[in-house]
Amino acid sequence: MLKKYIRIYRECIKISIATAITYRLNFILDNFIMLASNAFFPLVTLLIYGSGAEFPNWSLYEVLLIQAVFTMSTGIANILFNGVLWATMRHIIEGSLEIVLIKPVDCLFFLTASTVDFSGAGLFLGGAVLFAAALSHAGPVSILMALQFLILFISGVFVMMGISFIMAATSFKWVGNSRLPEIFDSIKYFGRYPQNIFHKTISAVTSFIIPVAMIGYFPAAALLGEADGIAFIAVLPCFLFAAAGVLLFKYMIRLYEGVGG
Amino acid sequence: MAIISVSNLTKTYYTYRRGSSFTDTLKSFFRRERISINAVNNVSFEVEEGQIAGILGPNGAGKSTTIKMLTGTLYPTSGNISVMGYTPFRDRNTYVNHIGAVFGQKSQLVWDIPPVDSFHMNKAIYSIPEKEFKKTLDELTSLFELEDIIEKPTRVLSLGERMKCEFVMAMLHRPKIVFLDEPTIGLDVIAKQKIRAFIREMNRQGVTFILTTHDLEDVEQLARKVIIINHGQKVFDGTLQNLKMNLGAKKIIRVILTEPVADIKLDGVKVIEKNSDLEYTMEVDLENNSINAVIRQLTEMCEFSDISIKELPMEKIITEIYESKSFNE
Amino acid sequence: MACSCAVQCGYNHMVGAEMMNYLAKKLKVIRAVALVTYKEWSAYRTHSMVSIFVGPVYFIVQYFIWSAVYSGKASLNGMELSQMLTYFGVTTLIGYLTMDFADWNLQMLVRTGKFLTFALRPIHHRFFALSQKIGHRILGFIFEFLPCLFIFVFIFKVNLKPANYGWAIISVILAFLMNLYLNYTIGMTAFWLVQASGVRRVYLLFQSIFSGGLIPLMFFPPLVQKLMLFLPFQYVSYVPAMVFIGRYNLAGVSMPIPHIVGLQAAAVAVTALFSEYVYRLSMKRFTGVGA
Numbered sequence: 001m002l003k004k005y006i007r008i009y010r011e012c013i014k015i016s017i018a019t020a021i022t023y024r025l026n027f028i029l030d031n032f033i034m035l036a037s038n039a040f041f042p043l044v045t046l047l048i049y050g051s052g053a054e055f056p057n058w059s060l061y062e063v064l065l066i067q068a069v070f071t072m073s074t075g076i077a078n079i080l081f082n083g084v085l086w087a088t089m090r091h092i093i094e095g096s097l098e099i100v101l102i103k104p105v106d107c108l109f110f111l112t113a114s115t116v117d118f119s120g121a122g123l124f125l126g127g128a129v130l131f132a133a134a135l136s137h138a139g140p141v142s143i144l145m146a147l148q149f150l151i152l153f154i155s156g157v158f159v160m161m162g163i164s165f166i167m168a169a170t171s172f173k174w175v176g177n178s179r180l181p182e183i184f185d186s187i188k189y190f191g192r193y194p195q196n197i198f199h200k201t202i203s204a205v206t207s208f209i210i211p212v213a214m215i216g217y218f219p220a221a222a223l224l225g226e227a228d229g230i231a232f233i234a235v236l237p238c239f240l241f242a243a244a245g246v247l248l249f250k251y252m253i254r255l256y257e258g259v260g261g
Numbered sequence: 262m263a264i265i266s267v268s269n270l271t272k273t274y275y276t277y278r279r280g281s282s283f284t285d286t287l288k289s290f291f292r293r294e295r296i297s298i299n300a301v302n303n304v305s306f307e308v309e310e311g312q313i314a315g316i317l318g319p320n321g322a323g324k325s326t327t328i329k330m331l332t333g334t335l336y337p338t339s340g341n342i343s344v345m346g347y348t349p350f351r352d353r354n355t356y357v358n359h360i361g362a363v364f365g366q367k368s369q370l371v372w373d374i375p376p377v378d379s380f381h382m383n384k385a386i387y388s389i390p391e392k393e394f395k396k397t398l399d400e401l402t403s404l405f406e407l408e409d410i411i412e413k414p415t416r417v418l419s420l421g422e423r424m425k426c427e428f429v430m431a432m433l434h435r436p437k438i439v440f441l442d443e444p445t446i447g448l449d450v451i452a453k454q455k456i457r458a459f460i461r462e463m464n465r466q467g468v469t470f471i472l473t474t475h476d477l478e479d480v481e482q483l484a485r486k487v488i489i490i491n492h493g494q495k496v497f498d499g500t501l502q503n504l505k506m507n508l509g510a511k512k513i514i515r516v517i518l519t520e521p522v523a524d525i526k527l528d529g530v531k532v533i534e535k536n537s538d539l540e541y542t543m544e545v546d547l548e549n550n551s552i553n554a555v556i557r558q559l560t561e562m563c564e565f566s567d568i569s570i571k572e573l574p575m576e577k578i579i580t581e582i583y584e585s586k587s588f589n590e
Numbered sequence: 591m592a593c594s595c596a597v598q599c600g601y602n603h604m605v606g607a608e609m610m611n612y613l614a615k616k617l618k619v620i621r622a623v624a625l626v627t628y629k630e631w632s633a634y635r636t637h638s639m640v641s642i643f644v645g646p647v648y649f650i651v652q653y654f655i656w657s658a659v660y661s662g663k664a665s666l667n668g669m670e671l672s673q674m675l676t677y678f679g680v681t682t683l684i685g686y687l688t689m690d691f692a693d694w695n696l697q698m699l700v701r702t703g704k705f706l707t708f709a710l711r712p713i714h715h716r717f718f719a720l721s722q723k724i725g726h727r728i729l730g731f732i733f734e735f736l737p738c739l740f741i742f743v744f745i746f747k748v749n750l751k752p753a754n755y756g757w758a759i760i761s762v763i764l765a766f767l768m769n770l771y772l773n774y775t776i777g778m779t780a781f782w783l784v785q786a787s788g789v790r791r792v793y794l795l796f797q798s799i800f801s802g803g804l805i806p807l808m809f810f811p812p813l814v815q816k817l818m819l820f821l822p823f824q825y826v827s828y829v830p831a832m833v834f835i836g837r838y839n840l841a842g843v844s845m846p847i848p849h850i851v852g853l854q855a856a857a858v859a860v861t862a863l864f865s866e867y868v869y870r871l872s873m874k875r876f877t878g879v880g881a
Binding site for chain 3 (some may be wrong): 026029033036037040043044047048050051052053054055056174176177178179180182183185186187190191193194197198199202210
């Protein structure tokens with residue numbers, strides 16, 4: 001069973017790469033534009049610090065580190081999960097989800113696998129460059145800190161996955177709404193800045209309920225040696241959030257099939 | 262032996278009424294009116310193993326809802342379906358391993374890459390062993406003469422070539438039953454013939470086909486059994502010959518006159534079209550009059566330069582069935 | 591009849607009457623097209639209403655960012671915290687009143703060949719696009735602007751009183767036109783390029799950064815600010831927002847409000863002329879290709 005899914009995923013990646021090669025120019029342009037349109041956030045931070053202002057107790061490079069981690073996570077999400085929303089939306093509008101449902105394979109898995117898109121690679125690399133630059137200004141990183149970072153970063157990727165699946169699930173009900181991602185982007189926005197600038201209630205929500213703080217803030221804090229208990233307690237909600245995304249999507253599929261309808 | 266048996270199948274949908282005027286849009290934001298629609302209403306039928314069965318009906322009659330329920334992608338509101346011993350909607354995961362489907366308007370091929378790569382995808386999805394995959398693929402591609410075509414990117418293929426590849430894709434895992442939804446839509450005559458020949462060949466090898474189409478030629482050339490659905494209800498179930506007989510023997514006579522006449526009035530003859538004073542198309546009911554007598558009477562009544570006698574076309578038969586409210590065997 | 595009237599009423603008067611007639615006709619077209627667009631899009635009104643969530647959420651984030659940045663500072667680049675919050679509130683709201691996707695729309699019409707149906711109508715397509723935009727933005731006014739205004743003023747208690755109502759309204763109207771002319775011109779690249787969507791996306795990227803929606807333009811390095819003086823982006827968002835607040839300053843240039851609005855009007859006129867020039871070139875190319 002697992003072997004079958006690995007084989008399918010491999011075929012999907014092959015197809016995605018083949019497509020990218022056929023449309024080289026578009027692929028490069030997509031990569032560039034995705035990178036450029038995510039460069040705003042570090043830009044705003046740069047302009048703030050450039051004007052002689054700052055986030056209290058945060059140096060420029062520390063804030064940029066948060067945003068670099070966030071950018072890398074966004075890049076990974078764009079490669080691995082974000083196609084699900086558009087594929088689902090297209091199938092719902094055209095009434096063609098059946099062609100996925102009649103395959104002997106999990107619908108959510110297949111939609112995710114068949115929309116792997118490496119246009120997010122540029123964004124990931126851009127994030128990685130910023131990450132390296134910002135990290136070079138931070139203090140020494142111990143192996144423990146790196147390990148902590150890795151765990152928290154992966155948890156953050158799961159949050160991204162949850163968000164993608166929840167968006168895709170929402171598109172079953174909110175048919176053809178291309179503005180759906182804006183809602184979730186606005187929520188993710190909270191994860192790009194030091195959490196202590198927000199009101200306590202807000203940072204509780206962004207840590208434990210819609211754990212967007214895990215996308216950028218917590219992993220970066222681990223590298224700065226500031227990961228506290230809260231960061232690790234917040235790992236659990238991340239996986240619950242991802243699971244919620246999976247379950248919500250499956251529930252929507254059931255509704256689509258007309259169970260009890 | 263019945264490979265598909267459907268009994269008392271019903272599907273009810275609920276939707277909301279939405280206005281378009283300014284006040285309606287504001288109102289509907291707060292309160293929406295719920296409407297129920299019976300897309301499929303108490304339909305029963307059986308399909309024998311090795312048959313080609315055509316499901317006909319006008320747009321919105323409930324054809325595709327029925328197909329969706331047969332493929333297990335839609336739960337019925339009530340009623341039973343049994344296909345090869347499976348209940349499709351309940352046993353979907355195992356059931357779909359044994360069926361194939363071609364949707365004329367929903368491509369399963371990936372647009373930017375050659376079909377052969379899409380085939381490999383299906384190989385992984387259906388866990389087809391390498392040897393079997395190779396053998397089936399060779400057989401199907403040579404049947405369609407697709408050897409070179411499957412290596413080209415899908416987007417450069419003609420619609421006919423693409424459709425053939427869709428068929429190959431649907432048959433790779435050797436399904437026992439294949440569902441075809443408008444399989445020849447938009448194709449030219451030659452491509453249509455090739456596809457039909459392919460279906461006949463696969464059928465000869467034992468594959469059962471369920472076919473929905475608007476192209477009555479598909480039905481005439483392929484289907485031995487016809488099921489007609491209208492307004493969610495089954496209005497006919499039987500063989501093609503049966504269908505034609507049921508409507509009574511009728512012929513179409515078309516004449517071009519040399520001089521206009523006041524009117525053509527004969528027993529059992531109905532003028533169904535009058536293009537000009539000189540062109541008449543008539544429907545002759547052979548129960549009330551013989552074709553021989555009608556022609557004799559016509560030659561006495563008027564002068565004509567041309568006359569043709571034809572079978573009642575399928576379109577006409579189908580339209581008559583759609584229009585008559587209930588009509589059964 | 592017509593002749594005697596001309597004699598009686600005098601030549602000037604007749605021209606006036608014709609002019610009125612012409613304007614009345616134009617207004618009728620605007621009303622009809624705007625109404626159809628409104629109805630067409632009201633089916634998607636829940637899409638517009640995404641803004642009721644997104645606008646305030648972004649504002650909340652901005653509030654905390656700038657509250658933190660201003661801690662211990664009375665003013666930054668000549669703006670106080672309260673002005674900064676007003677600035678973000680105003681740019682968001684102006685966005686709802688002036689946004690359009692004439693660029694996307696036109697590119698799609700050209701790519702799919704549907705532009706031909708417009709070329710056959712006795713109406714300038716840009717005028718049609720303007721009428722469409724009016725209908726579309728009336729929808730935006732009801733389902734985006736008003737709800738967000740309400741939330742900003744009554745829940746977030748942002749000061750959203752313009753320094754001068756007259757100038758603020760004129761400036762927003764000019765921004766409305768500016769955005770249309772710019773986007774329409776970008777859309778016309780589709781007459782020349784197959785992959786015009788790339789141009790559009792790059793343009794949108796520049797616009798979102800340099801219109802001032804992201805951060806007030808005074809935060810940019812002096813050199814970039816000087817460059818902005820000569821580019822059209824500031825007139826879409828930054829200028830109307832500063833007119834609203836009551837003082838304009840960019841690259842060390844301060845201007846009284848009437849002056850900057852006048853400059854904005856001139857910029858709109860230049861853009862309109864440029865857009866018309868490109869339109870004529872496009873039509874030459876379109877008919878040339880079509881023949």
